[in-house]
Amino acid sequence: MKKLLTLKHWQLFCLLIVLPFILQLIHWSIAIVTMDMKWFFLLFPLxxxxxxxxxxxxxxxxxxxxxxxxxxxxRMNVGVFKILLAIPAVYITSIAVMIGFLPEMPALASDEDAMKAIQLILPLHLFSMFCMFYSIYFNAKALRSAELKRKVSFSDFTGEFFLFWFFPVGIWLLQPRINKLFEAAPERETGPILYRED
Structure with a gap:
């Protein structure tokens, strides 16, 4: 996975933007050409x-x-970062698998059932979004701290936060800086991974 940090910006852009676009194009094309939505529900989760x-x-x-x-x-709490990043991973996986099995599921019996489903999914979705925002906040702060070699405040890394948020554009500006950091001198020894934010 460390290889992702040394990829050039265009390589990462291809992996994160171009490849998914091509896969979605193929995915939708198969569903449209075959006129069979089972391909959509089969390929969408993958x-x-x-x-x-x-x-x-x-x-x-x-x-x-x-x-x-x-x-x-x-110090930054990498344990919290890992836990909060795992939540959107589990949430997105669950939704993708549910969509994959949608044709096999019975239709919602009533508007009331639909509302219950929304009431269940909406809080999970909002919490998953919060976790993603925290993850990009963490990375933006860590990147700027590593570059400036000091503790930073939000005003120091606001730009990086938005670049991570709008990553199709941000990749072109962030990845060269990430490359520079990870092609530089060896990382300092930190001992056990028990970081706490001051």
């Missing part, structure tokens, strides 16, 4: 899980490796 694995793999690898580049005295 395409979604592959795209999610690459994106979350990049976010995870970056977060767990950047903490090793932090200057002495700067």
């Amino acid at each position: 395409v979604t899980l592959l795209c999610m694995a690459v994106y979350l793999g990049w976010i995870y690898t970056l977060g767990t490796q950047l903490v090793k580049k932090l200057p002495p005295g700067v």
Whole structure:
């Protein structure tokens, strides 16, 4: 997974944007040409899980490796980062699998059943979004701290936060900086991975 941190920006863009686009194009084309939606429900989970694995793999690898580049005295809680990043992974996997089995599921009996389903999914969806925002916040802060070699405040890494959020554009600006960090001198020894944020 560390290889993701040394990929050039265009290579990462191809993995995170171009490849998913091509897979979605093939996926929809098969469903339209065959006029059989079973292909949509069969391929959707596979395409979604592959795209999610690459994106979350990049976010995870970056977060767990950047903490090793932090200057002495700067601590960040990588354990919380890992837990909160796992939540969207489980949520997206569950939704993708549910969509895959949708043709086999009985239709919702009433509007009341539909509302119950929404009431269940909506809080999970919002919490998953919060977890993703925390993950990009963590990476933006860690990246800027590693670059500046000091503790940073949100105003120091606001730009990086939005670049991670809008990653199709952000990749072109962030990845060269990430390359530079991980092609530089060896990371400092930090001992056990028990980081706490001051």
